[in-house]
Amino acid sequence: MYLRRVKELREDPDTPQKVIAEYLGVKQNTYSDYENGKIKIPLEVFFKLADYYKVSLDYLAGRTDKR
Numbered sequence: 001m002y003l004r005r006v007k008e009l010r011e012d013p014d015t016p017q018k019v020i021a022e023y024l025g026v027k028q029n030t031y032s033d034y035e036n037g038k039i040k041i042p043l044e045v046f047f048k049l050a051d052y053y054k055v056s057l058d059y060l061a062g063r064t065d066k067r
Contacts, residue, residue, distance in 0.1 A: 002061045007035045009053045009060075024048055 010020055021031035024045055033039040041049075050060045058064045 003037050005062050
């Protein structure tokens with residue numbers, strides 16, 4: 001569930017993976033692997049994604065629909 005939400009948040013404003021990867025300090029292919037579930041998203045990256053999108057961790061994790 002959370003992987004879908006992470007991808008939707010990025011695609012909604014049509015942000016390239018490269019932009020998010022640079023913000024996170026990872027390579028684009030690493031970020032792609034996060035979105036596709038090939039690599040688990042580290043907790044510190046999860047926090048940074050929530051900050052970037054200005055959403056709660058619960059929203060990002062799919063535990064609530066309230067941002």
